[in-house]
Amino acid sequence: MRVAPKVAKDSQCNELKSARIQALLRTRSISSEAWAVYADSKERGNLDLGLAIAKKLAKRAVDxxxxxxxxxxxxxxGSLGKFSELVVRLKQPVGRSTHGRLRxxxxxxxKAQLQGLIS
Structure with a gap:
């Protein structure tokens, strides 16, 4: 049995740690109908990204x-503009008219709403 070697991510995006996500969630947000974005614009090289998409709002793991x-x-x-740390949170349930499925x-x-918020 062959085991494939681990490939390093070539992404410029790192995941935020839990404590830092909690700190960012206490700051002021930029929001739309469906999304809330909490950002910090410290000058750093890579972007740190935290995602909060609750099971209560998007029932299916696929969605x-x-x-x-x-x-x-x-x-x-790289369409995140000047932000170095970013937490993206879903605010409204998805798929209300389609029995919980994201069409x-x-x-x-x-996706367009989120891009409009963070660009």
Missing amino acids: RNRLKRAARELARK NFEYQQL
Whole structure:
């Protein structure tokens, strides 16, 4: 049985630690209908990203993971502007009209809202 070697992430985005996420959540947020963004703009090299997408708001793990991937993609592509530390929190339930499932149209809307907040 072959074991594949671990590949280092080539991303410029690191995950925030729990204590720092809690500290950022106590700061003032930038918010839209569906998202709240808590940011710190210290001058540093890499972006630190924290994601808070509650199971209560996105019931299916597939949907939570899809939203997290979208946020990480925006961070990786460098469209986060001047922020060095960022916590992204989902505020409203997804898929209310589709029995709890996140459909493509709603996903595109949520992604556009998030990009509008952080760019």
